[in-house]
Every structure is written in structure tokens, then in C-alpha cells.
Amino acid sequence: MDCLGGRLRGISQSFVGPLAEAALERMSFDRVFLGADAVTAEDGICEADHAQTRLKELMARRGRSVYVLADSSKLGLRPFHAWAQLPLPWTLVTDDGADPAQVLAFQDRGVTVQTVAAAAG
Numbered sequence: 001m002d003c004l005g006g007r008l009r010g011i012s013q014s015f016v017g018p019l020a021e022a023a024l025e026r027m028s029f030d031r032v033f034l035g036a037d038a039v040t041a042e043d044g045i046c047e048a049d050h051a052q053t054r055l056k057e058l059m060a061r062r063g064r065s066v067y068v069l070a071d072s073s074k075l076g077l078r079p080f081h082a083w084a085q086l087p088l089p090w091t092l093v094t095d096d097g098a099d100p101a102q103v104l105a106f107q108d109r110g111v112t113v114q115t116v117a118a119a120a121g
Helices: 018-024 050-062 100-108
Strands: 007-009 014-016 029-034 038-040 044-047 063-069 082-084 091-095 112-116
Touching (some): 007 050, 014 050, 044 050, 050 063
Parallel strands (some): 029 063, 063 091, 091 112
Antiparallel strands (some): 007 014, 038 044, 044 082
């Protein structure tokens, strides 16, 4: 198994920092799938840590197709102050419980929105 390297952020089990960033600058991806603590139409992806947002920005720039996977409870929230702006085009994949006004806000900014049926709990 290959790893990017860098500093392991224990809470998210992800590598961040200059070594991870340098590795990403030398890669390209057909599809990039990103999670998020929150996502807004105006500001993009919200994360708890600036290093995570930097890494996600780099991943999005290096990918041909970018997908943000966020359930409807994360749309429009602003729990932290670290943001990653994503270059268009990108696709938000969320569940069918998403507020139609939130979906429209993303679409108005040029984001493609795909909704899927929420998993039965």
C-alpha cells in the first residue's frame, strides 16, 4: 500500500502537511472523492483544520472530476473556520433529505447536485 507521507492527523487518519502536498503535486486523478465536515454554496468545503483544506484544494485541482460526498445534515453549516474553495465544475453528492433551497443555492453557483436515497437506518 502506498501512502502520501507527511504528518498523520490522528482524528481523521489522514496525512497532511508539506510532504503530502508535494506528493499530490506530482499526481493526477480521474476522479476525486472528498468528504467534508460541512459544505456551503458560497464557501465550499469546511474542515476543522487548515492543513486538511489545503490538501483537499490540491486534490481537487489535480482531479478531472471532483465529487464532494456530504449528507444533507452538513449542507449550509459553518462549524469551523477553515475553508477549501473548489474550482468548477464539481459535483455535490447528497441524500434526498436535502433542503431544496440548499440544492438550488449550489446549482445557482454552477455546482452539479446528485441526490441519492438516504440509507434506511
